[in-house]
Amino acid sequence: MTLSVSDLRVERAGRIILHPTSLDIEPGARIGLVGSSGSGKSTLGHALIDDLQRQGRVVAQVPQSPDEALDPLRTMAFHWREAEKALGLNHDKQRRQQLFSALRIEHGDLRKRPWGWSRGMQQRFVIAMALIGSPELIVLDEPTSALDPVVAADTMDLLDKFLSGRRTAMILITHDLGLAARRVSQLMVMDAGNIVENALTTDLLERPKTQAARALAAHRSWLELPC
Numbered sequence: 001m002t003l004s005v006s007d008l009r010v011e012r013a014g015r016i017i018l019h020p021t022s023l024d025i026e027p028g029a030r031i032g033l034v035g036s037s038g039s040g041k042s043t044l045g046h047a048l049i050d051d052l053q054r055q056g057r058v059v060a061q062v063p064q065s066p067d068e069a070l071d072p073l074r075t076m077a078f079h080w081r082e083a084e085k086a087l088g089l090n091h092d093k094q095r096r097q098q099l100f101s102a103l104r105i106e107h108g109d110l111r112k113r114p115w116g117w118s119r120g121m122q123q124r125f126v127i128a129m130a131l132i133g134s135p136e137l138i139v140l141d142e143p144t145s146a147l148d149p150v151v152a153a154d155t156m157d158l159l160d161k162f163l164s165g166r167r168t169a170m171i172l173i174t175h176d177l178g179l180a181a182r183r184v185s186q187l188m189v190m191d192a193g194n195i196v197e198n199a200l201t202t203d204l205l206e207r208p209k210t211q212a213a214r215a216l217a218a219h220r221s222w223l224e225l226p227c
């Protein structure tokens with residue numbers, strides 16, 4: 001079923017940081033949310049998740065850094081159980097094994113705390129946690145910017161593969177138009193708290209209409225980048 005939000009608006013300290021925004025997200029959509037720093041991407045991501053949760057939809061979020069999702073004092077097993085409980089699910093070892101093998105973290109030691117895992121493995125664990133409830137939408141906010149480029153590309157490849165053929169929609173928030181261009185079929189460009197452009201990836205890269213999109217698309221041959 002289509003996910004819809006209407007007139008999302010966020011004001012902070014007397015300033016509108018997200019102007020009224022309405023969106024429809026189709027099952028299985030692959031959307032990139034791009035724009036310069038401070039344009040309102042994370043604000044929209046949070047507002048979208050909050051609104052859809054209020055509507056009772058199953059949605060999940062992956063923050064930029066695993067530190068935001070993992071408590072350094074708790075074991076990985078504890079995090080996993082808490083995520084299951086938060087979704088009202090019983091522990092299901094088979095589901096965990098399936099997600100761990102999809103994200104290639106099956107050899108991670110669950111008795112360890114986050115710092116016993118590499119950052120790349122931690123982030124893949126966080127992505128696996130976000131997928132526990134088979135969400136209708138997963139919003140990833142700069143999910144690989146703290147990882148080295150090879151680990152980042154591998155992580156996105158594993159996620160792409162897992163999502164392919166599934167109805168989970170994905171919104172990938174990133175500064176990195178190269179990353180987005182390879183991974184999504186639709187791009188939304190934000191500028192000063194507004195979505196100023198929303199188009200198919202190839203159209204937007206070839207024919208950006210707004211100054212914000214032109215600035216992002218300028219100077220590089222995005223579709224030829226390796227990751």
Ligand SMILES: Nc1ncnc2c1ncn2[C@@H]1O[C@H](COP(=O)(O)OP(=O)(O)OP(=O)(O)O)[C@@H](O)[C@H]1O
Nearest residue numbers: 012013017035036037038039040041042043044175
């Ligand atoms: N809690 C807050 N109080 C006041 N202003 C805020 C708050 N959160 C965000 N802002 C402002 O809202 C604007 C949008 O911020 P947001 O974090 O959504 O941008 P962004 O596009 O995600 O940027 P980045 O690419 O750097 O992550 C910025 O100008 C930011 O300073």
Ligand SMILES: [Mg+2]
Nearest residue numbers: 041042043141
């Ligand atoms: Mg942000």
